[in-house]
Structures are given as structure tokens and as C-alpha cells.
Amino acid sequence: MGTLRFAGKSCVAVALASAATLLMPATPASAADWDRSCYSISAPYKGISEIIGKAGKTSSSCTDATISLQRHRWYGWQEVDWAPLESGSNMAWWTCTGSGTYTYKTVVGVDSNLAVYESAERRLTC
Template sequence: MRSLGLAGKASAAVALAFAATLLMPTTPAAASDWDRSCYHIKAPYKGISEVIGGASKARSSCEDATISLQRHRWYGWQEVDWTPLYSGSPIAWWTCTGSGTYTYKTVVAVDSNLGIYESAERRITC
């Protein structure tokens, strides 16, 4: 097997760096409009017979997003409800049925999941 000389190694490194830039995801022109400070995310809380998670936009220039309420299961996080976040303060909720204690979190996903922001996790008993 033949080894590359110094010039060959440099050319290979440049080619790899160029290829990596082609594979990098693009970010929106106004990336600052989908940073975490754009969203107020509420940790899940217990209502009368449901678990509720919500979020809102800090300002109108913030990107639209999706809110999801997730609970932790033995196999990972399960999305139990979701709703679009256009304006106002929408909520995602899950009806407590049966009994049990689970860990829940509210997740805001922006720009096809390029930005994912999570609330604090909460243990809630139904």
C-alpha cells in the first residue's frame, strides 16, 4: 500500500473539509429569532385530571414552532400530545387515567427540529 506524501495529505484534508461544509445543515437567515430567549416554556403541571405543558413566544418576530408534551417511559421519551405554536399561549395536555407516577417535560421544536428547547422535568402522579 502506498502512503500519501505531505502534499497528498494536505489535498485530502482540504477535500474532507469542503465535503463537511456541504453536509452541514443550513441555518435560517435570522437564527437569533429562534434562540431559546424567543420562547417562554412552562414545565408540566397537574390540572384536575390532566397533565398540562405550555409555551408562548416572547415577541412576534420569533419563528413558529411546535409544542409537545412528553413523558418518560422505560424505552425513552414518549410524545403524548403536540400543538403548533403560532401566537398566544397554546397548551399540550394528556388526560391522567389509571394510576402511576411519570416524569413529564414540555418541548418546543423550531424550524423542523433544528432548535429544540426543553422545560424542566416534573414527576406527576395521576
């Protein structure tokens, strides 16, 4: 019985070590890939009938990312639009319907959101 307990504990230890290896985040190609200065992020602003969040890459060596426009609701942040950020700059936008004032922010997610950079928040009315 003592041998079975030891074997069980060592199997659990091996399983936990394997799981920890699988759960470790991927490291970026270089430290500059996750550098906040690689991305220019604008606070959301109001167009004619839409809320717009813009972001861009400051260098072609920066990792591709996604832009997300989010608004704050009573239950937390809601992603209302997203767009890929592969070269240059791009925007995410939300058409204003109805009325109301919400807080918005632009978010850039790098490497499947392992690095997340946010703009300043803005309260905008539709």
C-alpha cells in the same frame, strides 16, 4: 486501469460533496429566531384530570415552533401530545387515565426540531 481508479475517486468525491451540501441544516432567518429567550416554556403541571405543558412566543418576530408534551418511559421519552406554536401561546395536554407516576417535560421544537428547548422535568401522579 489507473485512469478508471482516479475517475472513480473523483466521482465519489463529487458525490460526497453534493451529499454534504444536501445534509447541511437550514440556517434560521436571524440569530434571534433560535434564541431561547424567544420562547417562554412552563414545566408541566397537573390539572383536574390532565397533565398540561404550556409555551409561548415572547415576540412576533420569533420563528413558529411546535410544543410537545413528553413523558419518560423505561425505553425513553414518549411524545403524548403536540400543538403548533404560531402566535401567542398554546398548550399540549395528556388526559390522565389509570394511575401511575411519571416524569414529564415540555419541549419546544423550532425549524423542524433543528433547535430544541426543554422545560424543567416534573414527576406527576394521575
